[in-house]
Amino acid sequence: MxxxxxxxxxxxxxxxxxxxxxxxxxxxxxxxxxWPVFVLLPGLVFHFLYFSRIVPVGVLVPGGILITYSLMFFYCNLFGWDSMVYLWPGFIFGVAVGLYELHIFSARSSKGAFTAAMVLSIISGVFFAFTFMFTVGVYFIAFVLIAVGLWLMMSRRRSW
Missing domain, CATH: 1.20.5 (Single alpha-helices involved in coiled-coils or other helix-helix interfaces)
Known part of the structure; x- marks a missing residue:
C-alpha cells in the first residue's frame, strides 16, 4: 500500500x-x-520515408518545400516577423528546392523538373535582389560611394 x-x-x-x-x-x-517544428517534422518524415524506400520520389517535393518554409519561420521567430519583408521570395525558392530534389533523386531524371527548379530559383533570386536593393541597397550604395570617394581622395595628388 x-x-x-x-x-x-x-x-x-x-x-x-x-x-x-x-x-x-x-x-x-x-x-x-x-511551432515551426510542426512544419519541419512532416518534411523530415517525407525525406525519411523516401530514403527508406517506402514511398516514391514525388514526396520529396512537399518535403523540400516544408523544410524550406520551416527554416524561414524559425528565422522569423528569432528575428521578428517583420523579416518577412525580406524573406517572402523564399516561398518561391521552397518550391524550387522541392523540384530540384525531385530532379536529383529521380531515377528518370526529367529535364522539366530541373528547368522549373532553375526558373523558380532565378525568379526568387531576382526578387531577393530587388528586395535587398529597395530596403538595404541605399545604405550599400552610400557605403560604396563613400569608399570610392575616399579612395579617389587618397590615391591622387590634391589639385584643387
Whole structure:
C-alpha cells in the first residue's frame, strides 16, 4: 500500500508542476517559438520515408518545400516577423528546392523538373535582389560611394 501511495503522490506532484508551468506561460512561450517544428517534422518524415524506400520520389517535393518554409519561420521567430519583408521570395525558392530534389533523386531524371527548379530559383533570386536593393541597397550604395570617394581622395595628388 505504501508503494501505491508513493506513486500517486509522485503523479500528483508531476501534475501540479505541469499546471504551474502552464500557468506561468512556459508552454505558451515554447509553443509560440517552436511551432515551426510542426512544419519541419512532416518534411523530415517525407525525406525519411523516401530514403527508406517506402514511398516514391514525388514526396520529396512537399518535403523540400516544408523544410524550406520551416527554416524561414524559425528565422522569423528569432528575428521578428517583420523579416518577412525580406524573406517572402523564399516561398518561391521552397518550391524550387522541392523540384530540384525531385530532379536529383529521380531515377528518370526529367529535364522539366530541373528547368522549373532553375526558373523558380532565378525568379526568387531576382526578387531577393530587388528586395535587398529597395530596403538595404541605399545604405550599400552610400557605403560604396563613400569608399570610392575616399579612395579617389587618397590615391591622387590634391589639385584643387
Amino acid at each position: 505504501a508503494r501505491n501511495n508513493y506513486s500517486i503522490g509522485l503523479l500528483l506532484i508531476g501534475i501540479a508542476v505541469i499546471l504551474l508551468l502552464g500557468k506561468l506561460g512556459v508552454f505558451a512561450a515554447l509553443g509560440a517559438f517552436l
